[in-house]
Amino acid sequence: MSSSSSRYLWLLKRSLLIFGLGIILFLLRSVSLDADFVSLKSKRPGPVAAAHVLKLLPEEQLKNLFSYDGIWLFPKNQCKCEATTQLRGYNFQDAYSQRDLPAVRVRRQAEFEHFQRREGLPRPPPLLAPPNLPFGYPVHGVEVMPLHTVPIPGLQFEGPHAPTYEVTLTASLGTLNTLADTSDSVVQGRGQKQLTISTSDRKLLNFILRHVTYTSTVYQRHRVDMVSLASSTSVVKFPVTICHPIIPKLHDPGPERKLKDLVTIATKTFLRPHQLMTMLQSIRQYYPDLTVIVTDDSKEPLKIDDKHVEYYTMPFGKGWFAGRNLAISQVTTKYVLWVDDDFLFINKTKIEVLVDVLEKTELDVVGGSVLGNVFQFKLLLEQSENGDCLHKRSGSFQPLDGFPSCVVTSGVVNFFLAHTERLQRVGFDPRLQRVAHSEFFIDGLGILLVGSCPEVIIGHQPRSQVQDPELAALQKTYNTYRANTNAQVQYKLALHYFKNHLQCST
């Protein structure tokens, strides 16, 4: 070996040695860092050791964390209704005979699927944005009316520089375009479901992206189109919601905002003409010109001598909720005040206060109290594949913003002011012929926001035996219709099972 090569070898060995020492030093350094950490950790307790056990909180703790009013809400697959010493539980399928139940189940599932299909349910699952992508895009909120066009905001490319860029947008329920004025070699597929941008000019690419438009091409009600944006290495997706806004149904209160142009009073009566007349007289003491709509399914029609009363007769005994639904179908004012035919207007029965509450908040319904009896209940729904669980608890959710003596709840007494349009939207189910109350608020779940202002009070005529033999006969008949028989209870439970897709309630 020549002296130069041996010198070279020596240099090589030296380099390797230095290199090796470097590695060792580096390793030692990180070890000492860890050691620092370890010593730090021993000062405050903390699970930072490298081999960490990944576990979830135990069920008991979850029950403590995620309950409302003692109802455990999350995380659960199936809901159940458990009766306790204080709470009754109902399982609605028990309202059907064993023999009928299987077929009823099948029918209910078919109807439910029809309903879901028409509501655009279930909504598509959440769209997850993986990290570290080169694109900017709208995460939420792009909406377009059917057959209309919208600009898609926020599209941009911030990826690595390249000699040329090719970006493709793809839609399925609409077509794409861009407001940017370019040649066809740069943008291809204008007005098609796939738009391709090819350019080496990054500024131009982003200019085109900034002005991309989406045009809905099919007339549909509620759909979500997942539009994809792709380069050679990455793909992102973002949602465009195709939906039609609900056209408003506003009421003109008139230049003087007279109460009679804002509020109609509605009531239903049955075999209690004396009480109805007493109630009407009490209204006129305080509100001489408000329109009162009376629906009556008694045997004999009444003669009511009041030019502001609209009187409607119905087939005999057609029913409680049928009459309520008829009454509200005739209201032409923004608000309707519901009262029962045996109430009594007193000087605390201030309709103006209830109007003020609805005008200033987002509530749809606000109830008062009957003779100071504050009746409020909350409804909590748990959704589940084989029918939902409904939990009814007395009380309220929270105070009403701006009205400290009022609260937000789910159900109130039969003395309430409501937005007519919203009330008509829920409706009173004409199948409920005799005793019914909470069914209306249950039908209103998801539609009505309900409040209660107990300081607005209406009186109640006492139940007393009437002297007049004709009226007494009517009263006797009335009482037979008021009995909540077992058959009626079963009917209402079965209705909850099928109509509201409920499993049970507590």
Place this chain on the structure above:
Amino acid sequence: MSSSSSRYLWLLKRSLLIFGLGIILFLLRSVSLDADFVSLKSKRPGPVAAAHVLKLLPEEQLKNLFSYDGIWLFPKNQCKCEATTQLRGYNFQDAYSQRDLPAVRVRRQAEFEHFQRREGLPRPPPLLAPPNLPFGYPVHGVEVMPLHTVPIPGLQFEGPHAPTYEVTLTASLGTLNTLADTSDSVVQGRGQKQLTISTSDRKLLNFILRHVTYTSTVYQRHRVDMVSLASSTSVVKFPVTICHPIIPKLHDPGPERKLKDLVTIATKTFLRPHQLMTMLQSIRQYYPDLTVIVTDDSKEPLKIDDKHVEYYTMPFGKGWFAGRNLAISQVTTKYVLWVDDDFLFINKTKIEVLVDVLEKTELDVVGGSVLGNVFQFKLLLEQSENGDCLHKRSGSFQPLDGFPSCVVTSGVVNFFLAHTERLQRVGFDPRLQRVAHSEFFIDGLGILLVGSCPEVIIGHQPRSQVQDPELAALQKTYNTYRANTNAQVQYKLALHYFKNHLQCST
């Protein structure tokens, strides 16, 4: 200098030389690539020059691209209704006197704001995801019921490695937690509006993130909470929608799916008892046991001897739509078939076909044709700050999936089958007392999906002079009520202005 060190220096110089040459070669190589590109580009025409002019398409071209049925839809700030030789235009504010209009405008704006507030409108603007962030998160679709809890899917951290990580989640309409079982030093703020995760264990960080939960704390109807996810260098935001699902209102068709358990026929009559009876007889020829609801605001009540007819009287002349609304308020079946009192059932009047269409599609309403007269119109809405523009055009949007002889449209004749619940939800405005038709479909915009199957045909009783002197007198009175007076036209235009927040129509 010793020979070893000079050898070493020589090696060093050689290395530097080689390194320098390498760099030069590399630079040359990229230059030649660009040169290749330039030569390629000169072969095909294309605006790839570096200094590109960024311009948008001219308005004329936009009008071509983004119109439907000749109506230019986008991009526009304000909508207008331009009358043409073929189309009449109406500006609804003209229905008010000059003196009243300013006050009406103010009132309408106040009512509109009230409506918007209650609908949770306008929705928050689109959330834009800037590129190149280290986080993964749900882009769209996380929904939670008021007071309930949901897991937030898709949260992850993929940023650069660091000795320690600190990630903070912040909400405003709810509280945050995680199902991961960790000590308080790693996760702070459980059950609060701000959750902080501090750890040096990347796997643990992502485990905790994967199990983050959101709990809604206020009972509200429709709100969007923008939740933020932040590290020391980056922030992302994603939406969580708080909303309550609408409780279903399903109808049980019964084990045999009898038509009478599925469909109720509804009609309104006024001063045409002979035509009503003819119509009823024609129904009974084909459908002996379907329930028929008749609402009547004539002077004298009728005696109808048919145990499947429900008959309701109303105050005299209360009105066309009031009577329609009353009729549908009494329906207890899934579907309601609307017919006018002067129609005639013939053998092509196949209700079963209409039922089949509604059962199998997402339509809410499906119309037939009257004596082969196919009446269909489309409604297109343009939204605008000072009232929307409504465009009515005859024809249909597209064929109906699965039913090639049927189409999707916006309005049909007064012979249609509808989902009762949806019909009640729109309602027939009782303020429309005399002539009205399209108003119902306009009120249904955004709620009803309407179809037309012209092969299902109903007959129409001819308008003829009656011999009977009593009936002739009634007919004379009837004709006076049917006249669409100027005052009535003005009233309806004013109603469109205020109620529907419309500016104009073509």
